[in-house]
Amino acid sequence: MVKQPKAAVFASGTGSNFQALMESTLACDICMLVCDRAEAEVVQKARHFQLRTIQFDPTRFLSKQDYEQMLVEKLHEEKIEWIFLAGYMRIIGHILLEAYEGKIINIHPSLLPAFPGKDAIRQAWDRKVRTTGVTIHFVDEGIDTGAIIAQESVAISPEDTLDLLTQKIHQVEHRLYPKTINLLLHSCTNK
Numbered sequence: 264m265v266k267q268p269k270a271a272v273f274a275s276g277t278g279s280n281f282q283a284l285m286e287s288t289l290a291c292d293i294c295m296l297v298c299d300r301a302e303a304e305v306v307q308k309a310r311h312f313q314l315r316t317i318q319f320d321p322t323r324f325l326s327k328q329d330y331e332q333m334l335v336e337k338l339h340e341e342k343i344e345w346i347f348l349a350g351y352m353r354i355i356g357h358i359l360l361e362a363y364e365g366k367i368i369n370i371h372p373s374l375l376p377a378f379p380g381k382d383a384i385r386q387a388w389d390r391k392v393r394t395t396g397v398t399i400h401f402v403d404e405g406i407d408t409g410a411i412i413a414q415e416s417v418a419i420s421p422e423d424t425l426d427l428l429t430q431k432i433h434q435v436e437h438r439l440y441p442k443t444i445n446l447l448l449h450s451c452t453n454k
């Protein structure tokens with residue numbers, strides 16, 4: 264059997280994208296969850312999958328460099344090659360960016376560069392745009408500014424509520440993230 268690269272998911276919240284990745288057939292093995300909030304629902308989800316979880320409290324570290332250094336050590340111990348962010352609510356700093364250059368991917372619920380940052384679905388809703396969507400992109404030092412890998416649009420119809428729109432976006436996310444990861448990993452192995 265071909266040995267697949269190992270990946271970690273970083274998440275802070277509900278973990279529906281984490282779950283979608285765990286339930287997909289991927290061209291990598293997800294071996295670890297990294298979570299910065301002990302009470303996050305995603306931690307329960309990881310338990311269900313019996314997945315190794317690194318749960319850390321950023322306030323217990325002197326600096327971002329310190330906790331990122333700890334994370335890089337754990338990721339290297341496990342020989343993790345890829346990091347997939349899925350609702351991870353922290354800006355990735357230079358320690359992780361240098362250790363995983365070109366190997367950190369994020370999913371964002373808008374058509375970037377429109378509506379970066381927090382509450383992107385609500386931002387689009389409040390602006391009354393007709394179309395929003397989902398973006399998968401490489402992570403750089405900015406907030407949702409890295410090179411775009413894939414996008415899919417979602418129409419906002421007059422019948423939509425913010426809740427309905429949120430559901431529609433999540434449905435697209437759960438399909439687009441695994442599909443894009445597989446395309447990316449295949450293109451890397453074919454190089």
Ligand code: GRF
Nearest residue numbers: 277278279280350370371372
């Ligand atoms: C998703 O909408 C994702 O695009 C954004 O954060 C949300 C996480 O949702 N980055 P979940 O925790 O995966 O349900």
